Amino acid sequence: MSTTNIRAKKQSLSDIKVFNELIKLMKPRVMSLVIFTCAVGLLSSPIVLSVKDAMIGILFVAMGAGAAGTLNMWYEADLDKLMSRTCLRPIPRGKVNKDQALIFGLLLSIISVVSLYYFSNFLSAFLLFFTIFFYVIVYTIWLKRKTSQNIVIGGASGALPPVIGWTIATNSLSMEPLTLFLIIFIWTPSHFWALSLYKANDYKRAKIPMLPITDGIQNTKKNILIYSLLMIPTILIPYYIGFAGLTFLIPSLALTLYYNYICFNLYSFKKNKFDTNIAKHIFSYSIIYLFLIFVLFLIDKLI
Incomplete structure (x- = not known):
């Protein structure tokens, strides 16, 4: 195997590792709950969507949830390294730097909201934007370090996915x-x-x-x-x-x-x-x- 091929293979493996760490930033376990509750909201609506339209809508909601998780880890990197529960996250371990996380989180946010608007409707896209904004700005940046009621108020963002699922199908509240x-x-x-x-x-x-x-x-x-x-x-x-x-x-x-x-x-x-x-x-x-x-x-x- 030539030196060029070896380098290309190493670079490919490195890219895969970085990609895996970026996925971890999206909090896959939280995303799985978002996907499930969003699907329940969508399936419980009186309007039946095609499987394709339903899956596309849920995909972008999941992507938005991943964006919120990524931006949360970007902002809280200094706290994460102090806590045993979070010290093994990608940024504290040095697998991803804060700039990469910020760019990735912002790109996910924009793509998910704009795509949900294009493939679904404005109401669903707005609620997804509000969910990301509330989780990152209101909960993570404002409330979490200031009040013991952080999780009570901040919980609103985690409770919105089934509502978004409903609006994807009905375009109404x-x-x-x-x-x-x-x-x-x-x-x-x-x-x-x-x-x-x-x-x-x-x-x-x-x-x-x-x-x-x-x-x-x-x-x-x-x-x-x-x-x-x-x-x-x-x-x-x-x-x-x-x-x-x-x-x-x-x-x-x-x-x-x-x-x-x-x-x-x-x-x-x-x-x-x-x-x-x-x-x-x-x-x-x-x-x-x-x-x-x-x-x-x-x-x-x-x-």
Whole structure:
């Protein structure tokens, strides 16, 4: 093999490695949730799109979510290197530099929003733009380092994908997709505060004012329980407005009551202390819980 071919092969391998790191910047696990909830919003709408149009719309929403994740990692690179949960991300490891991440994030943002407008409609494109803007500017840059309510307010961006899925199909907004928004919005605080309990040292080191640091363990446990209980009326709303039936309601309530139970166990543990295993269980279960709620909703709509 000639020297030129060897160099070309090495360059190709290097390009693949950089590409893989850029994909990691997009937070693939978060993207998978965005894709799923967006698809549920789209499939639950009264208008049926072709498979091609649906896949194109979801692709650009996923790309927009990846853009938001990339810009989040670009801005928070200094914090990420201080936290055990995030220190192995591409920028702290030196696999991608901040300029590359910024350019990649901006390009993804522009391409996703413009393409969704071209292939779908203005309302969907605007909501995708708003989602990226809210997550990067409002949550990441403004709220995260300033208030313990960062995750409550910032959770709005993560709750918008099912609404965008609905607007891709209908080019309109109504009460129905807003119930899906509300489910994710109310779910988010208890999910992340459970994580922040057993990762409090990370957040303290990075000087991020998460609730356990600013308000203490006991108040955090109380808020986790309160938000878990708020899921009960939130789950009832789709049924109450006729957007979902008993196929959704009954198992969803059972899942929610178990969520309430484990959150109560966390709260009733020793005052100003918590059981790490329970906190981890709440965090893990909350992910499965949200996934199953949306699966049940989709099953209900298909039936």
